[in-house]
Amino acid sequence: MNRSTTSPSARRTDPSGNGQGKADPFRLEPPRRRVQVPQLLIAVFLVAVSALVAVVLFSRVAAREPVLALAQPVERGQLITSSDLMVVYVATDDPIATLSSEAASGLVGLTAVADLGAGTILTPAHFVSRGLLDAGEGVVGLALSPGEYPTPLLAPGDRVDVVLTDPVPVGAGGAAADAVVASAEVFDVAELGMQGDRFVSLRMDAEAASEVARAAAAGRVRLVLVADPGVDG
Numbered sequence: 216m217n218r219s220t221t222s223p224s225a226r227r228t229d230p231s232g233n234g235q236g237k238a239d240p241f242r243l244e245p246p247r248r249r250v251q252v253p254q255l256l257i258a259v260f261l262v263a264v265s266a267l268v269a270v271v272l273f274s275r276v277a278a279r280e281p282v283l284a285l286a287q288p289v290e291r292g293q294l295i296t297s298s299d300l301m302v303v304y305v306a307t308d309d310p311i312a313t314l315s316s317e318a319a320s321g322l323v324g325l326t327a328v329a330d331l332g333a334g335t336i337l338t339p340a341h342f343v344s345r346g347l348l349d350a351g352e353g354v355v356g357l358a359l360s361p362g363e364y365p366t367p368l369l370a371p372g373d374r375v376d377v378v379l380t381d382p383v384p385v386g387a388g389g390a391a392a393d394a395v396v397a398s399a400e401v402f403d404v405a406e407l408g409m410q411g412d413r414f415v416s417l418r419m420d421a422e423a424a425s426e427v428a429r430a431a432a433a434g435r436v437r438l439v440l441v442a443d444p445g446v447d448g
Contacts, residue, residue, distance in 0.1 A: 279304040282313040283337045289327045292371055292403050295342065297323055305336065312338045328370035343372025353424035354402050354416050357431055357438075361411040365440035369415065373401040375438040377417065379430045396423045398441060 286301035300323075302316045314322070314337050325342035335341070348354065361367075365375065377396040402418040415438065417427065430436055 279306055281316040283316060283319060283322065285331055285333050285335045285337065287333050289331050291327055291329050292405070293327050295322050295325050295327065300337075303334075303336070312340075314338065326371050328372055329368070343370070348418070351421055352418060353421035354418050355424040355427045355431075356414060356416045357427070357436060358407060359413050359415055359436075359438070362437075363435065364413055364415055364438045367411070367413075369401060369404055369413070369438070369440070371401050371403055374398045374441050374443045375401060375417070376441055377427050377430075378437050378439060380435045380437045396427055398443075399423070399427075 281302045282305055283300055284303045286299060289295065289299055297319065300319050305313065322337070322342060325344055328341060328343050331341060363380075369375075375398075377399055379395070396419060399417040399419040401415060403416040405414045406412070407414050417424070419427070427436065
């Protein structure tokens, strides 16, 4: 017995049985994108602001000048050599009295007034000139304990008054007089042991240096930190 076969398409008839094929279903097309002008303007504005910020930051980085810094640590009282110096770049609006790279030759031979670490941005206050003695000058050394010198930060170039703290009686009445040397220059400072003792060398008139040496041998002296007479207040 023969079975008639029909294609699947032939079976797809509408419910009305009129034999017509079923219509294709309705297709939904995605909505078209509409450009939103406010958001586009905001995006353009943000890009412009970002570009402006980048330009400002770049200009600030570029506005730097070469200054001197330490290439290696130096100790207080150490003479500066050219190998101790290097050039770094800092912002021009930094509120620091820096030294330009052209000042390197003028620093060689000066003395550091404090212990300074590598990378320290140098200023004129970090150094003092310690040349050879002039005619008629002398240097006297004093071994002092804490309290006999004015500050642990005492450094070459400072000015001190030298005062005899154990007065020597003079005359029959037993009156006392203080031996004072005014405005002596600190020539060098070195630590003595671990108890805060200092060996302080003072530069002054040779005759005054002899008096201070005798005073130190006869009693105890104290140093009083004073302003440099050559610096206006």
